[in-house]
Amino acid sequence: xxxxxxxxxxxxxxxxxxxxxxxxxxxxxxxxxxxxxxxxxxxxxxxxxxxxxxxxxxxxxxxxxxxxxxxxxxxxxxxxxxxxxxxxxxxxxxxxxxxxxxxxxxxxxxxxxxxxxxxxxxxxxxxxxxxxxxxxxxxxxxxxxxxxxxxxxxxxxxxxxxxxxxxxxxxxxxxxxxxxxxxxxxxxxxxxxxxxxxxxxxxxxxxxxxxxxxxxxxxxxxxxxxxxxxxxxxxxxxxxxxxxxxxxxxxxxxxxxxxxxxxxxxxxxxxxxxxxxxxxxxxxxxxx
Amino acid sequence: xxxxxxxxxxxxxxxxxxxxxxxxxxxxxxxxxxxxxxxxxxxxxxxxxxxxxxxxxxxxxxxxxxxxxxxxxxxxxxxxxxxxxxxxxxxxxxxxxxxxxxxxxxxxxxxxxxxxxxxxxxxxxxxxxxxxxxxxxxxxxxxxxxxxxxxxxxxxxxxxxxxxxxxxxxxxxxxxxxxxxxxxxxxxxxxxxxxxxxxxxxxxxxxxxxxxxxxxxxxxxxxxxxxxxxxxxxxxxxxxxxxxxxxxxxxxxxxxxxxxxxxxxxxxxxxxxxxxxxxxxxxxxxxxxxxxxxxxxxxxxxxxxxxxxxxxxxxxxxxxxxxxxxxxxxxxxxxxxxxx
Numbered sequence: 001x002x003x004x005x006x007x008x009x010x011x012x013x014x015x016x017x018x019x020x021x022x023x024x025x026x027x028x029x030x031x032x033x034x035x036x037x038x039x040x041x042x043x044x045x046x047x048x049x050x051x052x053x054x055x056x057x058x059x060x061x062x063x064x065x066x067x068x069x070x071x072x073x074x075x076x077x078x079x080x081x082x083x084x085x086x087x088x089x090x091x092x093x094x095x096x097x098x099x100x101x102x103x104x105x106x107x108x109x110x111x112x113x114x115x116x117x118x119x120x121x122x123x124x125x126x127x128x129x130x131x132x133x134x135x136x137x138x139x140x141x142x143x144x145x146x147x148x149x150x151x152x153x154x155x156x157x158x159x160x161x162x163x164x165x166x167x168x169x170x171x172x173x174x175x176x177x178x179x180x181x182x183x184x185x186x187x188x189x190x191x192x193x194x195x196x197x198x199x200x201x202x203x204x205x206x207x208x209x210x211x212x213x214x215x216x217x218x219x220x221x222x223x224x225x226x227x228x229x230x231x232x233x234x235x236x237x238x239x240x241x242x243x244x245x246x247x248x249x250x251x252x253x254x255x256x257x258x259x260x261x262x263x264x265x266x267x268x269x270x271x272x273x274x275x276x277x278x279x280x281x282x283x284x285x286x287x288x
Numbered sequence: 289x290x291x292x293x294x295x296x297x298x299x300x301x302x303x304x305x306x307x308x309x310x311x312x313x314x315x316x317x318x319x320x321x322x323x324x325x326x327x328x329x330x331x332x333x334x335x336x337x338x339x340x341x342x343x344x345x346x347x348x349x350x351x352x353x354x355x356x357x358x359x360x361x362x363x364x365x366x367x368x369x370x371x372x373x374x375x376x377x378x379x380x381x382x383x384x385x386x387x388x389x390x391x392x393x394x395x396x397x398x399x400x401x402x403x404x405x406x407x408x409x410x411x412x413x414x415x416x417x418x419x420x421x422x423x424x425x426x427x428x429x430x431x432x433x434x435x436x437x438x439x440x441x442x443x444x445x446x447x448x449x450x451x452x453x454x455x456x457x458x459x460x461x462x463x464x465x466x467x468x469x470x471x472x473x474x475x476x477x478x479x480x481x482x483x484x485x486x487x488x489x490x491x492x493x494x495x496x497x498x499x500x501x502x503x504x505x506x507x508x509x510x511x512x513x514x515x516x517x518x519x520x521x522x523x524x525x526x527x528x529x530x531x532x533x534x535x536x537x538x539x540x541x542x543x544x545x546x547x548x549x550x551x552x553x554x555x556x557x558x559x560x561x562x563x564x565x566x567x568x569x570x571x572x573x574x575x576x577x578x579x580x581x582x583x584x585x586x587x588x589x590x591x592x593x594x595x596x597x598x599x600x601x602x603x604x605x606x607x608x609x610x611x612x613x614x615x616x617x618x619x620x621x622x623x624x625x626x627x628x
Contacts, residue, residue, distance in 0.1 A: 012525070018546040018568075019528045026523070085526050091300045097326050124330055155580050159307025162334040186579035190311070214570050217579045242570040 001049070001146065001204070004280055005078065005235065006042040006273075007266035008052035011035050025268065032060050041270040043075070045277040051078040051206075051264055053150065056086075059138035066141050080148040080184060081135040088152075100127060103134060128165065129172055136177065146204060147173045148182040158191055167198045180204055182235070187217045189226045206235035206264060211253040214241035227259045237264040248279055255283035291596045294319040294352040296343045296367055298327050301381050301408065302358035304580060306337075308589045309356070311578035315593055318350040343367060347374055354404065354596045356589075357381060361459025365390040372397045377404035379592045383468040384610035386459055388618050391611035404595045404602045406588070407610035409472045411529060413584035413591070415572030416547040420531060420540055421477045423549065428557055430537030432478060435513030437470040441527035443519040444493050454494050461497030463489060463617060467517040469529055471620075472613040477531065479509035481616035487624040492520040503620050515620075544582075545569050 011029045029035055039050060039061070052058050058079075065072045090099040136147070149169050157165050166183070173181040182204035185191040195203045208215035209223060215238060216223050227234060239254045240247060254263055263280055267273045293315050295306050302322070309315045321340040322328050328339050340346035347355070347370065354377035357367050365385050371378045372394065384407050385391040398405040411417050423429060443466070444454075454460050475481060483506040489498035500518040507513075519527075530543040539550040549565045556562065576586035594600035 019530070019543045020546075022525065023523070026525075088300070088526070096299060096303075097324065100326075124333060152581060155578075156303070156307045159309075159311040159578060159580060160303070160331075160335050161310055162330075164334050187311070190578070212570070213575055215579055216575070217577055219575060242568065244568065244570045 001233065001235070001262045002047070002076075003262055003284065004047050004277055005049045005051045005262050005264040006039070006047045007237070007264050008050065008055075008058070009266045010268040011038070012053070012055055012057070028268065032057065032064065035061055036064055038268060038270075038273075041273050045274050047273075047277065048074055049076045049078060051080060051148070053083045054079055054081045054135040054138065055083045062138050062142055076143045076145055077139060078146045078148060078182070079136065079139055079144055080150050081132065082150060082153060083135075084150055084152040100131075103131060124165075125168055128168060129176070132169070132172060133176070144177065144179055146180045146182045147177060148184050148204075148206065151184040151186055154183045154185045154191065155187055158185070158187060158194055163194055163198045166195065167200065170195075170200055170203075182206055184237070186215045188234075189218055189222050192226060192230060192232055202231050202233060204233045204235070206237055208238040209234070209236035209254060209257070209260065210239050210241035210245060211250060212241040212244050214238060214244060224257065227257055230259075232259075233261045234259055235262040235264050236260045239263060239265065247276065251276070251279045252283055255280065255287060289597050290314055290316050291353045291593055292316050292318045292350070293354045293356065293593070293596075294321070294346060294350060296321045296346075296355060296357045296371075297359035297363075297381075298322040298324070298331065299358060302356070303327070304585060305356050305358055305379075305589060308578060308580055308586050310335075310337075312589065312593060313577065314597065318352050319346045321346045344370060347371065347376065352376055354379065354592070356592075358408075361464060362386055362457065364459075365394065368394050369397065372401055372403055372405075375401060375403065377592075377596045379406045379408065379589075380607075380610075381408045382472070382610065382613075383459065383464050383617065384607065384614050386457075388611060388615040391607065391614040395607045395611050398607050404592070405607040406592045406595065406602065407605050407607060408588060409469060409605050409610065409613070410582075410584040410588050411469055411473055411544065412476060412604050413587040414544045415569045415574075415583075416542045416544060416567070417473060417477070417531070419547055419567065419572050420533070420542045423540060423557065424477055424533065424535075426557065428537065428551070428555075428560075429533060429535030429540060429549070432511045432513075432533055432535050434534045435474065435478060435511065436530075436532040437474045437513065437515050437517075438531075439466050439470050439517045439519075439527060439529040440521040440524045441466065441519050442522040442524055443527075444499055445520055445522045447493050447495070454497055456497050461489075461494070462499050462517060462519045463501045463620060466519045466527070467501045467515060467620075468613055468617060470515060470517055470531075471616045472610070473529070473531060474505070474507070474513075474515070475612050475616065476609060478511055478533075479507040480612045481505050481619065482508040484616075484619045484623040485512075487620050489621070489624040492518075501620065503623070505616075547572070 170181040184206045188207035213220045236254045240250045319338045321343045332339050355371045356379040358381045485504040487503040490500040492499035499520040503515040533540045541548045547567045554562050573583050576583050595602035
């Protein structure tokens with residue numbers, strides 16, 4: 001994985017600080033051109049990996065990337081699935097079974113769960129695989145070496161103890177897409193214990209890691225201890241702690257931690273992208 | 289100390305509660321009850337939870353200390369009664385009951401049996417709204433001249449097949465589902481709704497229920513203001529709830545992420561100054577042990593568990609506070625009918 005990964009929250013009005021900021025982002029990135037232009041700023045700054053959710057609009061961005069193979073020659077996407085709000089809003093409206101039915105291709109769900117037929121375990125794995133395939137469709141022909149399970153799903157399965165499904169995701173990504181599975185989580189130490197116990201060694205885990213303890217369940221000390229003593233490939237996200245830490249101070253903290261392979265960040269202006277990349281590079285150079 | 293908890297209803301909220309309970313150090317999940325073959329099948333195959341399709345059988349067999357009920361609203365009354373009558377502490381999803389008469393009966397039953405009781409109005413555990421409550425209670429923005437309580441989101445944005453949420457007899461609709469959150473915040477932060485001076489319940493895409501609610505409210509302490517809620521607004525990515533309070537000494541505009549406060553003079557609490565102040569939920573939120581969809585969901589479960597174990601006072605989101613909200617919902621409904 002590259003040292004710096006570029007995220008997509010800013011494109012889809014995800015802002016942990018303010019609902020009104022969300023709205024202005026939605027206006028600013030209404031057109032795909034604005035997204036592409038910002039992606040190009042990130043590429044100019046030396047970032048070649050875009051980590052993004054499987055939002056409908058990413059499908060349109062993928063079209064642009066496919067149409068310009070020369071320009072995006074070494075460009076990689078790390079898909080993160082599912083786009084949770086799509087499903088969450090649908091579940092409120094249609095229920096759990098109704099939602100799966102809506103997002104599964106064709107009438108497979110209807111055939112599977114007709115009448116009083118018992119649901120067998122093979123069916124759950126099939127549902128998961130079909131949903132993964134549906135989400136992956138938009139990336140056809142694009143290099144996707146790491147494919148992530150979003151934190152809502154990872155952490156839901158983690159709390160429920162559905163370890164086999166976490167393992168199932170991991171194995172299916174390797175088998176079908178010849179890629180590595182990654183897990184986004186807000187509960188990094190607990191997830192690592194669980195993944196290791198299920199037989200996944202050296203997993204890729206993307207977690208909130210920052211100086212102010214923001215979304216670091218169990219607290220910063222346990223996170224630092226886990227990074228120091230355990231074997232896994234960590235990606236630090238939310239390094240600004242939702243905006244609570246000045247960028248330079250935030251990056252200095254994360255750069256100084258052992259075992260953080262990559263840093264994920266999102267920014268919407270050319271200057272902010274350049275500054276962030278330069279700051280990370282500076283701290284990396286000084287620590288070598 | 290460990291408490292033995294069971295779940296009745298494993299839908300969207302139930303599954304989320306179950307995951308949080310499953311990760312909680314002081315909880316042993318002793319049973320899960322649901323009627324969906326799809327969901328129960330998955331729980332049986334992939335988790336260690338004891339699954340049931342009949343809640344009475346579950347309650348009698350596993351005898352939990354506490355139960356979380358996350359069923360469609362129309363079932364809350366009967367199921368909660370079954371739980372309380374067995375001497376079991378109860379957490380019930382919001383909105384509480386279909387009628388305030390039912391809510392009142394459950395308030396009295398829980399009190400008579402001395403049982404811990406809580407309803408899932410999770411906004412009360414959101415840091416920004418907690419801070420708003422504190423600033424109002426300590427009179428830092430003076431007497432409230434006007435308030436606006438709002439919520440918008442993209443739940444029903446086109447005509448679709450019906451579910452229980454689209455059936456008024458089952459507790460569906462924007463007033464019950466969405467607006468109840470805002471009404472509950474108004475009741476808690478300002479004062480209970482005393483009268484409704486005009487209401488519109490609008491149908492935008494649903495065939496039988498309201499998709500938007502607009503009301504003029506007068507509160508018991510004399511304050512008046514506006515309720516504006518619409519769950520058919522796709523310009524919002526997810527539910528956005530907000531409160532605007534105009535007071536004699538200042539103004540507050542708050543949503544679940546950000547709180548902006550304006551103080552007219554220097555007489556403000558520590559950490560604030562005259563003019564505009566902005567605080568984010570990250571400044572106001574305590575770390576949780578297990579995070580799923582927002583700190584507030586973990587915090588409310590943790591508070592319930594602590595109340596059952598006797599280490600929290602069971603003062604937030606009691607059945608009584610949810611009954612007050614049910615009364616306001618009924619008044620708005622009645623008023624809207626008259627005004628049509």
